[in-house]
Amino acid sequence: MSPAEEIKAKLDIVEVIREYLQVKAVGVNFQALCPFHREKSPSFVISPDKQIWHCFGCGKGGDVLSFVQEMEGLSFPDTLRLLAPKAGVVLRQAAAGEYSKRGRLLDCLESAARQYVNYLENDATGRRMKAYLLKRGLSENTIKDWQIGYGSEQWTAMFDYLRSQKFTEQEIFAAGLAGRSERGSVYDRFRDRIIFPIREASGTLIAFTARVNPEKADTVTGGKYINSPQTEVYDKSRVLFALDKAKKAIKERGFAIVVEGQMDAIACHQHGFTNTVASSGTALTREQLKLLKRFSNNLILSFDMDSAGQLAADRGIKEALALDMNIKIIVLPSQYKDPDECLRANPDDFKQAVINSRPMMEYYFEKVKSGKDLRKLSDKKEVARLMLAMIAKFSNKIDRDYWLQRLAENLGISEQALRESLPVVQVNRPELTATKATLTPTAPVLGLTREERLSEILLALLLKAPDFITYSVSHLEPDDLSGESLIAFYKNLIIYYNKFAVLDYDSFRLYLQEQADGSAEIIDRLALLGEKDYYQHDANQLKAEITKVLLELKRFSLKRQIKSFQDRISAAEAAGESEGMTMLMEEIKNLTEQLNSLHSL
Ligand SMILES: [Zn+2]
Incomplete structure (x- = not known):
């Protein structure tokens, strides 16, 4: 066994991924929000049986090694190096050169x-x-x-x-x-x-x-x-001090405390606030926030920011709002200059400050309003200007609308007028991580035609319920499917099943690899697609689904054949040939009859 195989065998993919993502059991599998693209409902599926993962949103997938490699941005050897101690595997100490x-x-x-x-x-x-x-x-x-x-x-x-x-x-x-x-x-x-x-x-x-x-x-x-x-x-912009020690607690407690100094972070941990990280005195970068977002979407900032201007100018807050993160602000009792000092003097004061932390916008609004006379037009304008500057940073429309409404009520100005005055904020909206090559050559499912999509679903269903392979074959030939690799896959599935009469996932996978026709590359995705969408289906429901898909694919196939005969007729007419025309017409008639009578299997 190679070191990579040994590490894979000893690690549980769910446990490893759980260290990075909020993982939720769904049927026999697990789901999570994909860390490699932005999404609101989970399309990232992990199969503990098969020890694989796949994202149906962005098309990435692989095993535990590829996940950690992608997540940490490491080379393959460094990924092994990182995981070896976790797996209890001793890597051969390589010679300095290699x-x-x-x-x-x-x-x-x-x-x-x-x-x-x-x-x-x-x-x-x-x-x-x-x-x-x-x-x-x-x-x-x-x-x-x-x-x-x-x-x-x-x-x-x-x-x-x-x-x-x-x-x-x-x-x-x-x-x-x-x-x-x-x-x-x-x-x-x-x-x-x-x-x-x-x-x-x-x-x-x-x-x-x-x-x-x-x-x-x-x-x-x-x-x-x-x-x-x-x-x-x-790379300074991609590291958060203490995140290695804090990540578990951040996930468990559902929020991260972000302080400025390293000493603050260390003091926080020593006093039990083990979900604390330090920004190291600079504004949080988008990369740092993305790191945090893997563990929680909720930030509690303990920064020295007493003025509204400081808040409005803070790049970290702007980025966090663009990433749709929830931000609260810790307000320390005024006698303390930082969390470290507060904790040394009275840990309870810090605890209270965390408990009483204020939603950032509420805090900001209060700061903006303080000392202003909202009956005076000049003050109204000033408050509106400062508030709109912050509201414009929200990527979440609901938050935006809520604050526009509230501001309108407070100022006695129409929401419409405020909305029209919203400054245009340059926000780099979160993008798909398209810069990095995907680890598996699987294409994203986004660009599929309806026929290809149906072909995929059929294969996914058959992998989930191999008992229906014979049933499927009796109604649908490989060429009735759409998509080259899907057709190849279906052929292999039929041959393999005819030969062995059972479908053992791992040996089927090996079999596909030997065929070297590209179908091995899609098996994980197909298998997880079946697990994801049909995990609750019993045999009857699966059969009903399969029947539905077979019917629709058959219709597509018949229409495709009719179209191709029609094309041949047109071509023959254009060339002035009449030979064979009757036969072509006959074919079309047959196919059309089949299509019209195709109501059930
Ligand atoms: Zn994804």
């Missing part, structure tokens, strides 16, 4: 993280930094859990260490851990700073953020926090 470059960078970062922890525990300054963290209220456990470390003051301590661990200079630079000055000397990026690892949602360490040594906060050049640069493994 190991993926990404793998080397990740190893380099892990190695650095362990050494940073070592400095925090054993370096003289490091130990003072640890004392500082403890004094700030972090527990020993938290420091260990988050793998918080310290970067030595020396210029090349980390570089030298990593070289001693057989990482090349190139790899260390590429991992963003060291650089070269203009004068050509090497230097560590994170010197004399407290180091926090940044991990992907999957838990893979991909970068660091480093806080200045608090003893030198006033004298040091560079920011209070500095981050790893953009590297091959780290």
Whole structure:
């Protein structure tokens, strides 16, 4: 067994997908909202029996490996690397040469993280930094859990260490851990700073953020926090600090708390708000919000945004509204400057603030109105302008209409006038992820003709109820179907069933692969289509459905044949030939009679 097969065999596809999506049992299968395209009702189906998934909206599908690969945006080897520990499979340690470059960078970062922890525990300054963290209220456990470390003051301590661990200079630079000055000397990026690892949602360490040594906060050049640069493994706009630790709780509790600073996030987790992530001080990007949306559609923001202007200008809020996410705002008691401070002083205050968090629009409306006199025209105009600027950002029409109405009532201005004044907001509406190639060559079902669609349904039904294959064959020939691969599939199904008299899914799949005529590529989709739409049908209902589809396909087929004879007659007439005309007319007459008498099977 190859490592990939072994990993697949040991993982349950439903459990793995459950870590990314809200999965709901439907019959013997599971459904979810597809993460690869935007949809409101689930067309993403998972079959635990067959250990496959397929989306009927965008046409993507595959096995557990392809799902994780697509979801995490990884190469195949890196997907195995990620899943191996979960499956309890030990991957053969490949020679450095054949190991993926990404793998080397990740190893380099892990190695650095362990050494940073070592400095925090054993370096003289490091130990003072640890004392500082403890004094700030972090527990020993938290420091260990988050793998918080310290970067030595020396210029090349980390570089030298990593070289001693057989990482090349190139790899260390590429991992963003060291650089070269203009004068050509090497230097560590994170010197004399407290180091926090940044991990992907999957838990893979991909970068660091480093806080200045608090003893030198006033004298040091560079920011209070500095981050790893953009590297091959780290794209700042696509990572949310603490999401790896928070994702489970976000899904369970149904909302995510978003704070600004890493220290805020860590403090939140330590106090049991384990559904907290940090935006790391910048506006939330669309990519970050999409990450969150996998786990919940509800955000509670604890940002320092007291003024309406700040809210209106916030790009993260704009993007979240465009993604139709629900946003609430945490208002901390005014004596605290951030969640960290609040939690240290009185965790209950924070808890209350979360419970009392306000829907963003309500909060915004209040801010906009405060200090305004709504009887004065100039104030009305100002309030309308600010409100419309926000309302325009909603992608959801219902929200839009609701707020236009409310604003109209409050201002005593007609809704129509307000609607006409809505600014046009440049919103990149969520698009299908069309840029990435689909993993399976299955075409989306969107562009199918009615006949192809029916052919698909027939095959799906027959896969679900193989007992009716003989029944189907007695009424419908392969050529009565439409669509090349569907016809090939039907032929194979008939041959296979005649030979074995049973339909074992896995061996039929292998059989199709041997035929190499493209029909193996659609079996998963067809099987899941049957499971999705007909899971509750008993044998009688299935037979009724099959009969209905057979009849309609037969009609299509007869019409197609009639049309082709008519074409031949026209061609013959145009060429001035009369030979065989009677026979063609006879055929048409026959077919038409068949068509007219086709009411039941
Ligand atoms: Zn989809």
